[in-house]
Amino acid sequence: METVKIKQKARIIEKELLAPDIYRMSFETTLCNEAVPGQFILVYPPDSSKLLGRPICITDVSEAGQSGSGCRKVKLSIVFRVSGGGTREIAACDKGDALYIEGPLGHGYPVDDDIISGRKIVLLGGGLGAPSLLFLAKKLTDKAAVILGYRDSSLNHFLADDFKALGHDTLIATDDGSEGIRGNVLEAMEKAGIQADLIYACGPMPMLSAVKKYAEGHKIPAYISLEEHMACGVGVCLGCVVKTTEKDPHSNVSNARICTEGPVFDVKDVEI
Ligand SMILES: Cc1cc2nc3c(=O)[nH]c(=O)nc-3n(C[C@H](O)[C@H](O)[C@H](O)COP(=O)(O)OP(=O)(O)OC[C@H]3O[C@@H](n4cnc5c(N)ncnc54)[C@H](O)[C@@H]3O)c2cc1C
Numbered sequence: 001m002e003t004v005k006i007k008q009k010a011r012i013i014e015k016e017l018l019a020p021d022i023y024r025m026s027f028e029t030t031l032c033n034e035a036v037p038g039q040f041i042l043v044y045p046p047d048s049s050k051l052l053g054r055p056i057c058i059t060d061v062s063e064a065g066q067s068g069s070g071c072r073k074v075k076l077s078i079v080f081r082v083s084g085g086g087t088r089e090i091a092a093c094d095k096g097d098a099l100y101i102e103g104p105l106g107h108g109y110p111v112d113d114d115i116i117s118g119r120k121i122v123l124l125g126g127g128l129g130a131p132s133l134l135f136l137a138k139k140l141t142d143k144a145a146v147i148l149g150y151r152d153s154s155l156n157h158f159l160a161d162d163f164k165a166l167g168h169d170t171l172i173a174t175d176d177g178s179e180g181i182r183g184n185v186l187e188a189m190e191k192a193g194i195q196a197d198l199i200y201a202c203g204p205m206p207m208l209s210a211v212k213k214y215a216e217g218h219k220i221p222a223y224i225s226l227e228e229h230m231a232c233g234v235g236v237c238l239g240c241v242v243k244t245t246e247k248d249p250h251s252n253v254s255n256a257r258i259c260t261e262g263p264v265f266d267v268k269d270v271e272i
């Protein structure tokens with residue numbers, strides 16, 4: 001299914017500092033009312049000299065009434081870290097300001113019954129991987145195990161309370177052991193004796209490579225969201241390709257575009 005490209009100016013209705021340099025921002029919009037977990041939006045910094053939108057995962061979508069034209073309005077939330085000029089400009093905007101956003105883009109986490117039914121589901125979020133999994137956690141009706149990895153306690157285990165409030169068993173792991181279980185999310189899963197039958201993961205590439213190795217070693221399905229660098233965000237520039245295990249029958253190359261075929265992939269389908 002091709003993603004329809006839609007860009008709109010959206011008003012910021014909430015902004016919250018969750019941890020140093022990490023913000024939750026919510027927009028009121030008629031875009032994304034059909035968004036699914038794992039999809040992302042492009043957020044355009046207000047300085048028009050920065051032409052490219054910054055890809056940010058959709059963390060939540062909830063009803064916000066009807067627009068004047070009868071379209072369903074939603075409150076669309078994102079969580080992002082200030083990592084460079086674009087995200088700094090976005091973070092400098094306040095409630096009441098409006099920014100161009102575009103989306104929903106990409107393909108989300110597969111959650112069909114034949115994939116999830118009867119399985120022990122584990123969500124693994126490393127750092128800024130947690131925001132993409134929160135929307136997924138909201139849609140899961142069965143209790144999942146959630147393990148969130150942080151560098152250290154200074155990140156205030158951001159979003160962990162949101163996962164807990166949804167009723168999921170939520171564990172915290174830190175690299176330095178300053179909070180929760182010491183180690184990465186996979187080490188924490190093993191230390192806590194959690195046996196996964198199905199993994200959904202988002203986080204830095206070394207973590208996702210380890211998840212692929214673990215899932216293939218244990219012969220369990222796993223889906224990962226890749227957050228590599230992007231430019232156009234809509235499949236045109238080929239600036240975001242990942243190597244795939246199979247050749248694409250149309251292009252005859254072993255590549256997929258993260259922005260269009262992803263960002264979520266079955267671990268079996270990508271070489272990372
Ligand atoms: C599909 C997708 C979803 C994403 N979701 C989120 C999210 O939910 N929350 C969030 O905080 N970030 C997310 N990112 C990363 C975010 O897009 C980048 O941090 C942002 O574009 C950086 O823009 P900038 O102008 O602030 O920084 P730039 O000046 O462009 O870069 C500043 C620094 O950030 C690094 N950087 C740039 N892009 C990325 C990237 N894609 N991944 C890792 N490092 C990067 C650069 O190498 C550089 O070191 C996502 C990326 C993708 C592709």
Ligand code: FES
Binds near residue numbers: 233237239257258
């Ligand atoms: S970012 Fe341009 S093709 Fe993916």
